[in-house]
Amino acid sequence: MPAPEMEIVHLLRAVAVELGLHSARFASRNGMHPTDVRALITLMDARRAGEEMTAGRLGAALGLNSAGTTALVDRLERAGHVRRVRGEGDRRKVLVEVDERAVALGQAYFGPLIDRSVELLRGYDERELAAVRSFLRGVRDAAGREGE
Known part of the structure; x- marks a missing residue:
């Protein structure tokens, strides 16, 4: 069994892959x-x-x-x-x-995923949301530094 930290890192990687595939499907379906x-x-x-x-x-x-x-x-x-x-x-x-048409196109495709994500977050208290926010910002910032 991996350490809890590594389990979360692996889950984050899996989420990144799934989001990338979701975005690629949107691009493909819309000729982008x-x-x-x-x-x-x-x-x-x-x-x-x-x-x-x-x-x-x-x-x-x-x-x-x-x-x-x-x-x-x-x-x-x-x-x-x-x-x-x-x-x-x-x-x-x-x-x-x-353009607003692009916003509407994106909302039609990504809206259900966004809605599900918001629904999941509503199950967390403010302390838990702060921890999630802090973690995601930290990973984003670390990834940004790696690209420099």
């Missing part, structure tokens, strides 16, 4: 590349945080070079998933925004 899905998630996260997203910032978040980022944004724009808009304060700045 897996990077397209990661880009849309990044754009939705930025919108939720009230942050502007330029193509350069999006590319950096995804680990893409300038040419790859341009191809990605062009592809997503042609598909109607994103739009380029001028910045409010600086009209020279071009921002990339996720």
Whole structure:
């Protein structure tokens, strides 16, 4: 029997694999590349945080070079998933925004999984939620440092 810590690490790895497969199925069913899905998630996260997203910032978040980022944004724009808009304060700045149709498409597919996850979390008390939150943030931060 593995140590409890290793059991949790193995479960986390299994969750990551299953989430990756779930995302890949969504991409495949919608004629997208897996990077397209990661880009849309990044754009939705930025919108939720009230942050502007330029193509350069999006590319950096995804680990893409300038040419790859341009191809990605062009592809997503042609598909109607994103739009380029001028910045409010600086009209020279071009921002990339996720289109509501892409949000609705993602919600239709990922919504049941999100709802089930929320339902599971409602079974935890505040102390347990704080522990889960702390653990996930720590793993996220560690993985981010490993990529540098």
